[in-house]
Amino acid sequence: DAKTTQPNSMESNEEEPVHLPCNHSTISGTDYIHWYRQLPSQGPEYVIHGLTSNVNNRMASLAIAEDRKSSTLILHRATLRDAAVYYCILRAVGSGNTGKLIFGQGTTLQVKP
Amino acid sequence: NAGVTQTPKFQVLKTGQSMTLQCAQDMNHNSMYWYRQDPGMGLRLIYYSASEGTTDKGEVPNGYNVSRLNKREFSLRLESAAPSQTSVYFCASRGPGGSPLHFGNGTRLTVT
Numbered sequence: 001d002a003k004t005t006q007p008n009s010m011e012s013n014e015e016e017p018v019h020l021p022c023n024h025s026t027i028s029g030t031d032y033i034h035w036y037r038q039l040p041s042q043g044p045e046y047v048i049h050g051l052t053s054n055v056n057n058r059m060a061s062l063a064i065a066e067d068r069k070s071s072t073l074i075l076h077r078a079t080l081r082d083a084a085v086y087y088c089i090l091r092a093v094g095s096g097n098t099g100k101l102i103f104g105q106g107t108t109l110q111v112k113p
Numbered sequence: 114n115a116g117v118t119q120t121p122k123f124q125v126l127k128t129g130q131s132m133t134l135q136c137a138q139d140m141n142h143n144s145m146y147w148y149r150q151d152p153g154m155g156l157r158l159i160y161y162s163a164s165e166g167t168t169d170k171g172e173v174p175n176g177y178n179v180s181r182l183n184k185r186e187f188s189l190r191l192e193s194a195a196p197s198q199t200s201v202y203f204c205a206s207r208g209p210g211g212s213p214l215h216f217g218n219g220t221r222l223t224v225t
Contacts, residue, residue: 032211043203044156046213087155101146101207101214102172103156 003027004088009108012078020073020107022088027068034101035062035073037084044087044103047073083111115139119204119217126194126224134189134220136204144207145187146214147171147179149200156203162187194224 005023012018024033034049048055048062050071055062061074075082087106120135138145143164148156148171158171160179168179176198178190187206191198201221205214 034211034213036214043216043219044205044214045216049211049213051211085155100158100161100169100171102158103148105155 003090003102004104006086006088006104006107008105009110011110011112012075014080014111014113015077018075018078018082018109018111020075020086020088020109021070022072023070024088024090025069027090031090033062033064033068033071034089035060036087036089036103037082038087038106039081039084047086078109078111080111080113083109085109117204117206117215117217119202119220121220122218123221124223126191126222128195128224130194131190131192132194133191134202134204134222135186136188136217137186138204138206138215139185140206140208140215141184142206142208142212142215143184145181146205146207147177147187147189148203148205149173149198150203150219151200159189159202194222196224198222199224 032049032051035047036044037047038044048060050062063072085106085108087103117138146161147159150156157173159177162168162181165184180188201219203219204217207214
C-alpha cells in the first residue's frame, strides 16, 4: 500500500504560488518527510525535507501539520521550469533505520504562462 | 564532485540475455538504492542496501539480483532479460538519518 497520498495533477499560473499537498496518515515518529521533483527526461532531484518544523530553502518551503499526518510543499512563485512531477515520500513503516524509501505516483504540476 | 555515476546510459538487450548495471557513489554514503521507472509511472524500488555487505528486497525484486561490492558500488544484474524489464533504471545513495537521496542520471534499458 502507498505510504503517501498526493493528487495526480495540479495546474498553476506562472508567477503565482503553488501549494502541493501530501497526506501521510501512517507516519511514524522518526520518519522524515522528503520532497523530490522530476523534470521531463531527467532523474529525480531533492527539493526539501523536514521532521516536525516548517522548513525553508532557496527552492521551496515545507509546511508540516501539527499532527504530522499531512504536509504541503509551497513554491512561492511558480515558473515554467517548475513544471515537473513532485513526489512526497517518507521512510517506509517498519524499516527502522534501514532507510527503505518508497515513491508513490506523485503530482504532475503544469505551469501555464 | 561526481555524485552518483551510472553506466551504461543506454542498453538494448534481446530476451534472455544478461547484463549488469553499474552504480558508484563518491559521497561515502552507507545506503544505496535501485529504482525502475516505466513510461508515465512513478519510481518503484527494486533493491536497496543499508550498508556494505547487506541487501534487501524492495517492491519489485523479481528477475533481478544485486551486489554491494563495497561501500562505493552497488550493481544490479538481470540474469535473463525479459521485455517487461524495459524501463529506465535509477541508482541513488543516501547519507545517515533524514539525509536526502542523490540520484544518478539513469540507464535506459530496452529488451526486445
